[in-house]
Amino acid sequence: MDVVLRFEGVDKSEHDPDPWVTKVRKGTVRRVLAYFRPHVGKVALFVLVAVLEALIVVATPLLLKELIDNGIVKNDLGVVIWMAVLTAGLAFLGAALALLSGYISGKIGEGITYDLRVQALDHVRRLPIAFFTRTQTGVLVGRLHTELIMAQQHFTGLLMAATSLVMVVVVLAELFYLSWLVAAISLLIIPIFLVPWIRVGRAIQRRSIRQMDENAGLGGLLQERFNVQGAMLSKLFGRPDEEMAEYTERAGKIREVGVSLAVWGRMAFVMMALMASLATALVYGIGGGLVLAGAFQLGTLVAIATLLGRMFGPITQLSGMQELAQTVVVSFSRVFELLDLKPLIQERPGAVALEKDVAPDIEFENVKFRYPTADEVSLASLEHLRTERERGEVSPDVLRDVSFHVGAGTLTALVGPSGAGKSTITHLVSRLYDPNAGTVRVGGHDLRDLSFASLRETVGVVSQDAYLFHNTIRENLLYARPTATEEELIEACKGAQIWDLIESLPLGLDTVSGDRGYRMSGGEKQRLAIARLLLKAPTIVVLDEATAHLDSESEAAVQRALKTALRNRTSLVIAHRLSTIREADQILVIDGGGVRERGTHDELLAQGGLYAELYYTQFADPANDAAKPEVEEAELDEPEPQPAIQPIGFGG
Numbered sequence: 001m002d003v004v005l006r007f008e009g010v011d012k013s014e015h016d017p018d019p020w021v022t023k024v025r026k027g028t029v030r031r032v033l034a035y036f037r038p039h040v041g042k043v044a045l046f047v048l049v050a051v052l053e054a055l056i057v058v059a060t061p062l063l064l065k066e067l068i069d070n071g072i073v074k075n076d077l078g079v080v081i082w083m084a085v086l087t088a089g090l091a092f093l094g095a096a097l098a099l100l101s102g103y104i105s106g107k108i109g110e111g112i113t114y115d116l117r118v119q120a121l122d123h124v125r126r127l128p129i130a131f132f133t134r135t136q137t138g139v140l141v142g143r144l145h146t147e148l149i150m151a152q153q154h155f156t157g158l159l160m161a162a163t164s165l166v167m168v169v170v171v172l173a174e175l176f177y178l179s180w181l182v183a184a185i186s187l188l189i190i191p192i193f194l195v196p197w198i199r200v201g202r203a204i205q206r207r208s209i210r211q212m213d214e215n216a217g218l219g220g221l222l223q224e225r226f227n228v229q230g231a232m233l234s235k236l237f238g239r240p241d242e243e244m245a246e247y248t249e250r251a252g253k254i255r256e257v258g259v260s261l262a263v264w265g266r267m268a269f270v271m272m273a274l275m276a277s278l279a280t281a282l283v284y285g286i287g288g289g290l291v292l293a294g295a296f297q298l299g300t301l302v303a304i305a306t307l308l309g310r311m312f313g314p315i316t317q318l319s320g321m322q323e324l325a326q327t328v329v330v331s332f333s334r335v336f337e338l339l340d341l342k343p344l345i346q347e348r349p350g351a352v353a354l355e356k357d358v359a360p361d362i363e364f365e366n367v368k369f370r371y372p373t374a375d376e377v378s379l380a381s382l383e384h385l386r387t388e389r390e391r392g393e394v395s396p397d398v399l400r401d402v403s404f405h406v407g408a409g410t411l412t413a414l415v416g417p418s419g420a421g422k423s424t425i426t427h428l429v430s431r432l433y434d435p436n437a438g439t440v441r442v443g444g445h446d447l448r449d450l451s452f453a454s455l456r457e458t459v460g461v462v463s464q465d466a467y468l469f470h471n472t473i474r475e476n477l478l479y480a481r482p483t484a485t486e487e488e489l490i491e492a493c494k495g496a497q498i499w500d501l502i503e504s505l506p507l508g509l510d511t512v513s514g515d516r517g518y519r520m521s522g523g524e525k526q527r528l529a530i531a532r533l534l535l536k537a538p539t540i541v542v543l544d545e546a547t548a549h550l551d552s553e554s555e556a557a558v559q560r561a562l563k564t565a566l567r568n569r570t571s572l573v574i575a576h577r578l579s580t581i582r583e584a585d586q587i588l589v590i591d592g593g594g595v596r597e598r599g600t601h602d603e604l605l606a607q608g609g610l611y612a613e614l615y616y617t618q619f620a621d622p623a624n625d626a627a628k629p630e631v632e633e634a635e636l637d638e639p640e641p642q643p644a645i646q647p648i649g650f651g652g
């Protein structure tokens with residue numbers, strides 16, 4: 001077998017050097033073996049038990065020989081009874097040892113997989129956001145979970161195969177001791193059985209891998225289509241017939257490979273049984289002749305036949321050992337591949353913490369930034385589509401020489417056309433990415449000098465589409481501050497204008513929200529996110545004001561919630577509402593990855609530049625009352641009609 005495993009859902013042409021295939025790097029075996037180190041004691045015990053098991057297996061035929069030759073043939077009932085009792089006793093001991101061996105191999109296999117899994121999870125959670133934006137979630141989850149389970153199973157299988165090695169050696173030694181002629185003949189005929197057996201093994205292996213591929217492919221597709229957003233998109237835009245055809249085709253492939261696997265599995269079983277029967281016939285044929293010729297006794301013949309019967313299982317297991325070992329190495333190397341991915345954003349040794357509860361200022365100085373390419377942050381094997389890599393992806397500059405200062409405790413509004421770079425600027429403040437040149441400072445410190453813990457504490461982010469875990473509202477809120485009391489939770493919810501709603505729910509704070517829970521509107525979700533922010537009480541707030549999907553009532557409530565959230569904090573807001581923009585101490589008009597204009601609303605209008613243009617474009621829609629200065633105060637208290645089409649000028 002080639003030491004490769006293919007990844008799901010990717011068509012591969014025959015001669016294509018395929019990045020979706022895991023290639024085992026040099027040193028991988030040594031690396032796998034290193035995981036054994038903490039389990040050396042258990043491995044030694046495992047080997048000891050394997051030897052004892054093998055000794056019991058070879059002792060039984062000797063007892064049978066004794067029973068026949070000195071008991072039955074010599075008419076001695078005492079020997080017959082003793083030997084029968086001893087055989088039964090050994091059978092019990094053998095069964096107990098087999099259980100013990102299974103337990104130890106399970107402990108070793110599970111222990112090593114546990115170590116690897118914990119290490120991988122810890123590593124992946126440290127990877128930068130760029131990794132997650134590049135990676136197909138289903139494949140990543142598969143790598144961290146399903147494939148590891150498989151690796152563990154193969155690993156345990158490998159350990160069990162190792163016991164077979166001990167067994168075969170001991171059985172062969174005894175065969176030679178009993179009759180070198182029969183032993184030699186059996187050694188010669190074993191390959192005749194083994195060659196087709198290995199072929200069957202390979203056929204099964206190939207089909208198992210294909211089955212995994214097909215299952216993972218359908219799993220990934222379902223994960224994408226059957227989550228709430230995916231289901232919504234496919235209901236609104238999907239082509240049900242084509243979609244169903246795709247599901248059917250994939251399910252058909254799974255069925256096909258499943259049937260083929262069942263047939264080949266049965267074939268393996270039949271071959272085993274056939275092998276054992278033919279061997280028995282052969283041994284009794286040749287051995288019977290030798291007994292008649294007086295070469296050895298009847299008891300020896302029975303012992304040899306029994307021994308051979310015991311040898312086929314271990315031999316067939318051994319025949320698959322090399323492939324099993326390769327599969328284990330491949331499975332591990334797929335996780336190593338992840339572990340070797342260096343996090344682009346790391347905490348500097350000796351990183352400092354910002355002073356708590358004091359709003360710091362924010363400064364961008366000649367910041368240049370481009371999003372990392374796939375090669376820089378991700379693995380080809382974790383991406384679904386390969387087009388970018390194949391074309392030699394280049395990543396254009398998104399921010400070119402951005403400089404600005406946000407005073408401590410002030411509000412800066414970012415406005416500008418869609419794709420201008422506003423969100424990117426906010427990403428740099430929370431250090432989701434590091435700039436390629438220039439510096440981002442908070443409280444006078446380069447962000448790269450701050451500890452992650454301090455940065456997390458300082459910067460709070462509310463995005464447009466607030467994400468909630470599938471858990472109770474309470475747990476979602478406590479995520480921001482696990483120690484918060486009931487009173488603090490309620491206070492935060494009141495501040496975020498969401499308490500009335502929560503109170504009206506039958507289960508209140510214990511209502512399950514998130515993907516499969518209580519369906520919250522966009523505005524409600526954002527207010528809950530604001531409550532989460534209030535609980536966290538950061539000194540810097542980064543906010544992407546919601547535009548879409550807010551009814552006028554919840555939009556007014558969100559605005560009120562924001563007033564509380566932004567008070568006494570340094571705020572950077574991607575602003576979509578005139579009220580926020582007018583309240584800002586400074587407006588930055590972002591265009592083409594740079595700060596094109598800066599000033600207050602009135603100053604910028606007076607300049608008659610891009611801001612004024614965007615502003616009047618928005619005004620061009622007479623239905624857009626939100627943009628009219630005179631209704632701005634009222635909108636915080638009373639619902640008002642909203643524009644049918646969102647303004648394109650102030651963000652996207």
Ligand SMILES: Nc1ncnc2c1ncn2[C@@H]1O[C@H](COP(=O)(O)OP(=O)(O)OP(=O)(O)O)[C@@H](O)[C@H]1O
Nearest residue numbers: 133371398417418419420421422423424425651652
């Ligand atoms: N993760 C990413 N990887 C690569 N390019 C990205 C990524 N996110 C954004 N971009 C690109 O960076 C540019 C700036 O995007 P950004 O989201 O900062 O714009 P924006 O001003 O916030 O736009 P909008 O108002 O529409 O949200 C765009 O050209 C966008 O395509």
